[in-house]
Amino acid sequence: MASEEVVLLDCWASMFGMRVRIALAKKGVHYECIEQNLAHKSPLLLEMNPIHKKVPVLIHNNKPICDDAYQRAQARFWADFIDKKVYDAAWKIWRTKGEEQEGAKKDLIENLKVLENELGDKTYFGGETFGFLDVALVTYYSWFYTLEKLGNLSIEAECPKLIAWAKRCLQIESVSKSLPDSKKVLDFVLGLKQRMGI
The missing domain is CATH 1.20.1050.10 (Glutathione S-transferase Yfyf (Class Pi); Chain A, domain 2)
Structure with a gap:
């Protein structure tokens, strides 16, 4: 992923993913949505959320949450x-x-x-x-x-x-x-x- 790129790992039917999509739209944040098959989880999903292995995962600058609050989160x-x-x-x-x-x-x-x-x-x-x-x-x-x-x-x-x-x-x-x-x-x-x- 390129620097400053925002990526959302999501499943279209996820109510939790919908919340993130609404928030991103409200803030006017441009992002790439990578649809996930939850029966066959992608290597990227497993890397970005290795404990819970669930969607949604918001990735900013190659980190699974925004940089500013990364350490605290x-x-x-x-x-x-x-x-x-x-x-x-x-x-x-x-x-x-x-x-x-x-x-x-x-x-x-x-x-x-x-x-x-x-x-x-x-x-x-x-x-x-x-x-x-x-x-x-x-x-x-x-x-x-x-x-x-x-x-x-x-x-x-x-x-x-x-x-x-x-x-x-x-x-x-x-x-x-x-x-x-x-x-x-x-x-x-x-x-x-x-x-x-x-």
């Missing part, structure tokens, strides 16, 4: 991913047993690996500065010990870069003073399980 996207995917898997690990728990463990590790990949070799998710996305995820770190004990897994063995990132975050006073002791979280969850008859 990316952070919000990943925070939402954490609060849905990571939370749901973590919740199921301590609330279920057997096959359902095994599935939750697999989901948790897969989701954490996605986040570890997003972190890459950066110090923090935003680069060299501790920011919004780091705050969104580091709060889960105090629960990792509980998930490991109750789920019989090792997050550090599966996601060592993520654990190294969490330990860097703990060197920040505001983080270390705000997170509860991991063993206290385990005691809390064991008490919850007992009260709930799990």
Whole structure:
């Protein structure tokens, strides 16, 4: 795609795509619409929306959203991913047993690996500065010990870069003073399980 080009990956019947088309028309933005076959998703769609693999996707300057808010929107996207995917898997690990728990463990590790990949070799998710996305995820770190004990897994063995990132975050006073002791979280969850008859 050429610089300054606006592209919309869409499916004509998508009500969500219609919203984007209305907004673009109202703003007078010229764009190329690339119709998507949702039964056979294009490589471009999978590249631009690798997590949800859904339309619509608005691409500006080869990025899946407008440049000005790109970093903030990316952070919000990943925070939402954490609060849905990571939370749901973590919740199921301590609330279920057997096959359902095994599935939750697999989901948790897969989701954490996605986040570890997003972190890459950066110090923090935003680069060299501790920011919004780091705050969104580091709060889960105090629960990792509980998930490991109750789920019989090792997050550090599966996601060592993520654990190294969490330990860097703990060197920040505001983080270390705000997170509860991991063993206290385990005691809390064991008490919850007992009260709930799990």
